[in-house]
Every structure is written in C-alpha cells, then in structure tokens.
Amino acid sequence: xxxxxxxxxxxxxxxxxxxxxxxxxxxxxxxxxxxxxxxxxxxxxxxxxxxxxxxxxxxxxxxxxxxxxxxxxxxxxxxxxxxxxxxxxxxxxxxxxxxxxxxxxxxxxxxxxxxxxxxxxxxxxxxxxxxxxxxxxxxxxxxxxxxxxxxxxxxxxxxxxxxxxxxxxxxxxxxxxxxxxxxxxxxxxxxxxxxxxxxxxxxxxxxxxxxxxxxxxxxxxxxxxxxxxxxxx
Numbered sequence: 001x002x003x004x005x006x007x008x009x010x011x012x013x014x015x016x017x018x019x020x021x022x023x024x025x026x027x028x029x030x031x032x033x034x035x036x037x038x039x040x041x042x043x044x045x046x047x048x049x050x051x052x053x054x055x056x057x058x059x060x061x062x063x064x065x066x067x068x069x070x071x072x073x074x075x076x077x078x079x080x081x082x083x084x085x086x087x088x089x090x091x092x093x094x095x096x097x098x099x100x101x102x103x104x105x106x107x108x109x110x111x112x113x114x115x116x117x118x119x120x121x122x123x124x125x126x127x128x129x130x131x132x133x134x135x136x137x138x139x140x141x142x143x144x145x146x147x148x149x150x151x152x153x154x155x156x157x158x159x160x161x162x163x164x165x166x167x168x169x170x171x172x173x174x175x176x177x178x179x180x181x182x183x184x185x186x187x188x189x190x191x192x193x194x195x196x197x198x199x200x201x202x203x204x205x206x207x208x209x210x211x212x213x214x215x216x217x218x219x220x221x222x223x224x225x226x227x228x229x230x231x232x233x
Contacts, residue, residue, distance in 0.1 A: 036081030051084035120166030167192030
C-alpha cells in the first residue's frame with residue numbers, strides 16, 4: 001500500500017493503492033491523463049498550504065474507494081490519478097489540516113456507480129470500521145505508532161447536502177501526543193466522493209484536533225465537481 005505523509009495514521013486510510021491485476025485493466029489514455037490533470041486539486045486551490053508527493057503520473061490499482069479492503073466490492077482493474085497532499089500546521093506526523101484528491105478511471109460507468117453508492121452505505125461504514133479496528137489491534141500488538149485507541153465511522157451526508165456527494169468520516173483517538181501537550185490526539189479523516197461517467201472523484205481531508213474546515217471541504221468538492229463535468233470521459 002502506498003501511504004503519503006498525510007496518511008501515516010493510516011494504515012487506516014481508505015483510498016489506496018495496490019498492485020494491478022493483469023486482466024480487465026483499463027489503459028491510461030492521453031485523454032484520461034489530461035482529464036485527471038485538469039480535475040485534480042492544485043496548489044492554487046488550497047492557498048497557504050505546502051504540497052507533498054506524489055510524483056507526476058498515475059497508479060494502476062485493483063480496487064475502488066475502499067482500497068484493498070473491498071468494502072465497495074470492486075475487483076476489476078482501475079487506474080487512480082492522485083494530486084499532491086496539501087497541508088499546513090501541526091507536525092509531519094500529525095498536520096492540523098491536509099487534503100488530497102484522486103480521480104479514478106473505473107472499468108465502466110456501472111462500476112463507478114456501484115462504488116459511489118457504497119461510499120454512502122451503512123454496510124460500507126461498518127466494513128471500514130471493522131477493518132480499522134483490526135489494523136489498530138495489529139499495530140498495538142506490534143508496537144507500531146501511532147495506533148488508534150478508539151475508532152468511529154460516520155456518514156457525512158448531513159454536512160454535504162445538497163451536493164451530489166457521498167462521504168464517510170473516520171474519528172480516531174490515536175496514541176500520539178498533540179503538539180505541545182500530553183495524552184492522545186483526535187484525528188478526523190473525511191473521504192468524500194462523486195461520480196461523473198466512468199470517473200470516481202474523491203478527496204481525503206484530514207484534521208487534528210478538529211475536523212478539516214467544512215466550508216473549505218464543500219468549496220473544494222464543488223470545484224472538483226464542476227471540473228469533472230467539464231472533462232467527463
């Protein structure tokens with residue numbers, strides 16, 4: 001799994017990358033690459049932040065928005081194009097705010113619709129919570145930091161209306177002291193996505209000790225949605 005700096009807490013992160021299968025693998029055409037570049041977040045969209053990774057290009061991955069956990073049921077080959085992660089404040093391990101976007105080219109419009117629907121389902125939230133709890137137990141047993149002490153997964157639907165977006169929020173108390181303090185840190189990780197044709201577009205927005213600002217999250221989602229409509233595949 002590829003984990004950026006903003007996802008260190010994240011052996012728990014839901015978007016990810018694995019190895020592509022050798023069958024049912026869509027190709028990254030010049031048009032797809034151009035569309036993803038036009039849609040994804042860039043520095044001017046999040047002023048006052050510093051961008052980190054990834055290198056230009058794309059990753060061939062096998063799974064959808066819930067990564068290799070298959071909470072969305074995706075098993076066909078897909079391609080994900082990621083923006084840098086833009087962050088500010090806090091520490092390298094635990095930034096006050098950070099956000100990244102991903103444009104995923106699904107094998108078909110039907111698969112994109114399926115994964116989008118999963119992002120808003122109670123079943124998927126339960127799946128993610130179960131997987132996160134398993135990761136936290138394993139990390140604690142292996143003595144790896146920062147492991148989660150408590151995990152909750154909730155729907156972001158009430159915060160996102162009327163945008164055509166589904167989303168989930170992970171809330172974690174992790175075994176790492178906040179900057180200049182003691183005890184545990186509270187971390188919020190939002191994953192919000194929408195579908196346009198074969199494209200599944202999402203953002204990962206992380207905040208600690210408070211959620212990523214809701215107004216900024218909504219602004220970025222609206223921006224990405226307008227770009228995706230203009231560059232639909």
